[in-house]
Amino acid sequence: MLKIGPLSFQSRLLLGTGKYPDFSTQKQAVEQSATEILTFSVRRMNIFEKNQPNLLEELNTEKYSLLPNTAGAKTAEEAVQTARLARSSGLCDMIKVEIIGCQKTLLPDPVETLRASEMLLEEGFIVLPYTSDDVVLARRLEELGCHAIMPGASPIGSGQGIINPLNLQWIIEQTSIPVIVDAGIGSPSDAALAMELGADGVLLNTAVSGAKDPVKMAIAMKKAIEAGRLGYEAGRIPKKTYATPSSPTEGLISG
Numbered sequence: 001m002l003k004i005g006p007l008s009f010q011s012r013l014l015l016g017t018g019k020y021p022d023f024s025t026q027k028q029a030v031e032q033s034a035t036e037i038l039t040f041s042v043r044r045m046n047i048f049e050k051n052q053p054n055l056l057e058e059l060n061t062e063k064y065s066l067l068p069n070t071a072g073a074k075t076a077e078e079a080v081q082t083a084r085l086a087r088s089s090g091l092c093d094m095i096k097v098e099i100i101g102c103q104k105t106l107l108p109d110p111v112e113t114l115r116a117s118e119m120l121l122e123e124g125f126i127v128l129p130y131t132s133d134d135v136v137l138a139r140r141l142e143e144l145g146c147h148a149i150m151p152g153a154s155p156i157g158s159g160q161g162i163i164n165p166l167n168l169q170w171i172i173e174q175t176s177i178p179v180i181v182d183a184g185i186g187s188p189s190d191a192a193l194a195m196e197l198g199a200d201g202v203l204l205n206t207a208v209s210g211a212k213d214p215v216k217m218a219i220a221m222k223k224a225i226e227a228g229r230l231g232y233e234a235g236r237i238p239k240k241t242y243a244t245p246s247s248p249t250e251g252l253i254s255g
């Protein structure tokens with residue numbers, strides 16, 4: 001069970017809603033993924049004009065918890081403004097803080113992310129900041145009272161997978177709020193690795209929406225995340241330098 005603040009979820013897969021080839025594919029992929037949390041950019045969404053097309057229009061949004069994100073914001077103040085807009089639509093109290101500090105890498109601005117998180121927590125939001133994979137920053141965000149942290153695996157949309165598993169491992173070991181690996185996941189094995197490392201969930205978009213068959217990939221991601229979690233709970237064997245036989249020869253009757 002994934003717990004974020006007062007909310008609980010069976011699925012540990014959080015799915016983005018952008019860049020699908022069409023609404024029908026998006027709907028099928030979302031349904032087959034069994035996700036319970038959908039994220040979307042408030043600035044790209046028509047949340048107030050109900051008669052205008054929007055990215056969620058084919059989806060039964062009552063079935064999902066919505067996680068609006070502040071993509072497009074460059075400062076804490078802009079992010080807070082975007083979060084207030086999302087909340088005033090009545091959609092949800094959760095907010096993914098996304099403040100980009102570098103347009104080439106789309107990596108988050110740590111200073112503005114920290115400031116925005118503090119301001120949003122004061123306003124009573126359930127705050128999930130998208131961060132770099134920095135353990136010190138993760139701990140600072142936890143100390144502020146954030147409800148989860150979302151370190152990037154690699155740059156958004158890059159599909160490079162987990163560039164630095166050790167950094168993620170440190171964050172997972174040294175924080176006690178949910179860690180949701182966000183951005184850069186390219187394949188089911190990347191998602192499984194994040195879960196095997198002990199992440200509480202994975203947020204991804206491009207790997208599914210940009211796949212040759214997004215619906216099949218959504219199913220693959222669902223299974224990978226479940227398998228990775230099971231493997232983590234089961235506890236992997238330690239790595240050894242040398243071989244140990246699978247069928248021990250000690251104790252065999254000779255002759």
Ligand SMILES: CC(=O)[C@@H](O)[C@H](O)COP(=O)(O)O
Binds near residue numbers: 017040155156184207
């Ligand atoms: C949709 C969303 O929130 C993205 O900003 C997120 O970080 C996903 O990244 P990928 O597209 O790399 O999965």
